[in-house]
Amino acid sequence: MSSQSLHFFTPSSTACPNITFPKPSLPAPNRRLAFASSPRTFSIRAVSESSDPNPAPPPVVVADNGAGSRVVAAADSSSIEVDKVTEAELKENGFRSSRRTKLVCTIGPATCGSEQLEALAVGGMNVARINMCHGTREWHKRVIERVRRLNEVKGYAVAIMMDTEGSEIHMGDLGGAPSAKAEDGEVWTFSVRAYDANRPERTITVNYDGFAEDVKVGDELLVDGGMVRFEVIEKIGPDVKCMCTDPGLLLPRANLTFWRDGSLVREQSVDFIAVSFVKSAEVINHLKSYIAARSRDNDISVIAKIESIDSLKNLEEIIQASDGAMVARGDLGAQIPLEQVPAAQQRIVQVCRQLNKPVIVASQLLESMIEYPTPTRAEVADVSEAVRQRSDALMLSGESAMGQFPDKALTVLRSVSVRIEKWWRDGKHHEAMELPAVGSSFSDRISEEICTSAAKMANNLEVDALFVYTKTGHMASLLSRCRPDCPIFAFTTSTSVRRRLNLQWGLIPFRLGFSDDMESNLNRTFSLLKARGMIKSGDLVIAVSDMLQSIQVMNVP
Numbered sequence: 001m002s003s004q005s006l007h008f009f010t011p012s013s014t015a016c017p018n019i020t021f022p023k024p025s026l027p028a029p030n031r032r033l034a035f036a037s038s039p040r041t042f043s044i045r046a047v048s049e050s051s052d053p054n055p056a057p058p059p060v061v062v063a064d065n066g067a068g069s070r071v072v073a074a075a076d077s078s079s080i081e082v083d084k085v086t087e088a089e090l091k092e093n094g095f096r097s098s099r100r101t102k103l104v105c106t107i108g109p110a111t112c113g114s115e116q117l118e119a120l121a122v123g124g125m126n127v128a129r130i131n132m133c134h135g136t137r138e139w140h141k142r143v144i145e146r147v148r149r150l151n152e153v154k155g156y157a158v159a160i161m162m163d164t165e166g167s168e169i170h171m172g173d174l175g176g177a178p179s180a181k182a183e184d185g186e187v188w189t190f191s192v193r194a195y196d197a198n199r200p201e202r203t204i205t206v207n208y209d210g211f212a213e214d215v216k217v218g219d220e221l222l223v224d225g226g227m228v229r230f231e232v233i234e235k236i237g238p239d240v241k242c243m244c245t246d247p248g249l250l251l252p253r254a255n256l257t258f259w260r261d262g263s264l265v266r267e268q269s270v271d272f273i274a275v276s277f278v279k280s281a282e283v284i285n286h287l288k289s290y291i292a293a294r295s296r297d298n299d300i301s302v303i304a305k306i307e308s309i310d311s312l313k314n315l316e317e318i319i320q321a322s323d324g325a326m327v328a329r330g331d332l333g334a335q336i337p338l339e340q341v342p343a344a345q346q347r348i349v350q351v352c353r354q355l356n357k358p359v360i361v362a363s364q365l366l367e368s369m370i371e372y373p374t375p376t377r378a379e380v381a382d383v384s385e386a387v388r389q390r391s392d393a394l395m396l397s398g399e400s401a402m403g404q405f406p407d408k409a410l411t412v413l414r415s416v417s418v419r420i421e422k423w424w425r426d427g428k429h430h431e432a433m434e435l436p437a438v439g440s441s442f443s444d445r446i447s448e449e450i451c452t453s454a455a456k457m458a459n460n461l462e463v464d465a466l467f468v469y470t471k472t473g474h475m476a477s478l479l480s481r482c483r484p485d486c487p488i489f490a491f492t493t494s495t496s497v498r499r500r501l502n503l504q505w506g507l508i509p510f511r512l513g514f515s516d517d518m519e520s521n522l523n524r525t526f527s528l529l530k531a532r533g534m535i536k537s538g539d540l541v542i543a544v545s546d547m548l549q550s551i552q553v554m555n556v557p
């Protein structure tokens with residue numbers, strides 16, 4: 001294989017918590033710069049052998065869920081999984097013109113059937129969003145099952161996002177008290193009744209009339225994303241008796257969500273949870289620890305919806321705590337003057353990029369297409385602006401949920417994205433944005449530097465694709481953050497990581513069993529992708545990996 005590589009051999013971050021490497025005092029024989037040059041190979045190595053406590057283990061593959069490096073088997077050389085639609089798009093248009101901006105579609109009555117879902121998948125939907133404000137729990141479950149089935153049977157990789165009720169269901173004002181303490185094992189009544197002055201003790205009013213009908217005994221009730229938790233134990237007319245299972249402080253008008261059998265979390269049936277009306281990082285932190293306790297592989301990403309004045313005030317800390325954010329312009333535009341929404345959008349997109357979190361621009365992108373088959377010029381300009389800002393994803397709401405032209409709306413997002421992305425590349429509008437360091441450990445910092453350098457090299461050398469081998473997806477997101485000119489093929493061992501990478505700009509996620517031996521990974525990937533007609537001999541590729549911190553430049557043999 002013709003290959004040029006730059007390797008960084010470093011101690012693990014735990015062995016080296018402070019920035020102490022490379023040690024200037026290391027004796028000369030331990031640091032080696034090796035240049036091995038032949039007509040088609042060239043490699044640079046900076047090796048510190050004695051300080052490497054983790055010599056490369058023999059090649060192994062981790063389990064499908066990717067958590068905890070469980071060794072299962074030698075590499076299955078026959079399998080590589082990629083979304084069928086992306087594969088077709090790549091073959092048809094070539095690497096360069098493949099779409100980088102991801103598309104989220106809200107599913108509703110117009111698109112909940114299997115055929116309609118498939119049409120959206122074929123049209124480029126990367127993530128299906130279900131808004132829990134609408135439809136019943138049964139309906140949500142059916143839609144999730146249909147999407148999962150389509151993925152399995154037809155080879156799509158559509159991720160699922162549950163968007164929680166936020167504005168809709170919240171507690172009342174606690175009769176004027178600034179807060180109330182709920183203790184473990186206490187039984188509280190959640191009621192839709194309106195009380196005057198004599199509200200019984202341990203009674204919480206709920207603003208949503210359908211509350212008592214919708215909840216079921218056994219459901220779990222989360223206050224403000226899990227600050228306090230209750231279990232529903234009995235329903236008596238408009239009153240719902242709940243036992244506190246996780247004590248804490250109840251605040252007036254706190255947001256309420258309920259989980260049936262913890263199913264959304266435990267069955268791992270969703271990839272993203274979008275949290276409405278996030279006020280502070282605390283809500284996100286609580287939900288994340290709730291997920292960590294429930295979900296086997298901790299594999300649900302939490303997206304903060306920025307749609308209130310509070311969320312703008314605490315923007316940096318909220319985004320830092322979250323796995324991504326949504327510019328929820330619908331409610332945001334009702335909370336701040338409309339003319340301030342564009343500046344807020346720009347700021348949110350920028351902060352997300354700096355903190356390396358994916359960002360979705362949402363609401364009214366193509367509102368007129370709910371009724372008409374073509375968008376207004378102003379809508380096209382709005383979509384273009386979101387793509388020009390280099391947001392990760394665009395979202396359809398009513399256009400796909402209940403509009404008359406969901407597929408046409410998706411086509412507009414797709415074609416505008418591709419057009420503006422090309423304009424950006426052709427015009428060499430190179431990044432003006434400073435990308436500060438995001439990691440705290442030295443190992444993280446090396447990963448960031450590798451990705452920044454690899455992306456820059458990819459632009460300068462005009463390579464065809466960046467390859468990244470990543471178990472957690474982190475290295476892939478660091479590359480995506482650089483917004484390189486070429487697409488990024490992200491290979492991961494986990495199907496859930498693969499689905500979640502669907503939300504990030506420029507990533508083409510593949511599921512592939514791989515080892516810690518990059519040479520064999522690359523050879524295997526080349527032969528599998530060549531066999532599928534996705535790459536060809538002579539294509540120029542830059543590969544990075546999070547197992548072996550290295551950059552390799554090579555032509556596909």
Ligand SMILES: Nc1ncnc2c1ncn2[C@@H]1O[C@H](COP(=O)(O)OP(=O)(O)O)[C@@H](O)[C@H]1O
Nearest residue numbers: 106107108109131133134135330397398401402
């Ligand atoms: N599951 C659903 N069932 C029925 N209608 C839906 C559903 N999801 C979305 N819709 C319709 O699409 C519109 C736009 O969706 P969305 O923006 O998610 O909600 P909202 O308007 O409440 O903010 C909703 O107002 C509603 O009319």
Ligand SMILES: C=C(OP(=O)(O)O)C(=O)O
Nearest residue numbers: 307328329330331362363
């Ligand atoms: C996406 C939004 O949230 P929802 O549709 O849940 O109101 C919004 O407000 O723009």
Ligand SMILES: [K+]
Nearest residue numbers: 133163164165
């Ligand atoms: K919602």
Ligand SMILES: [Mg+2]
Nearest residue numbers: 307328330331
């Ligand atoms: Mg909203």
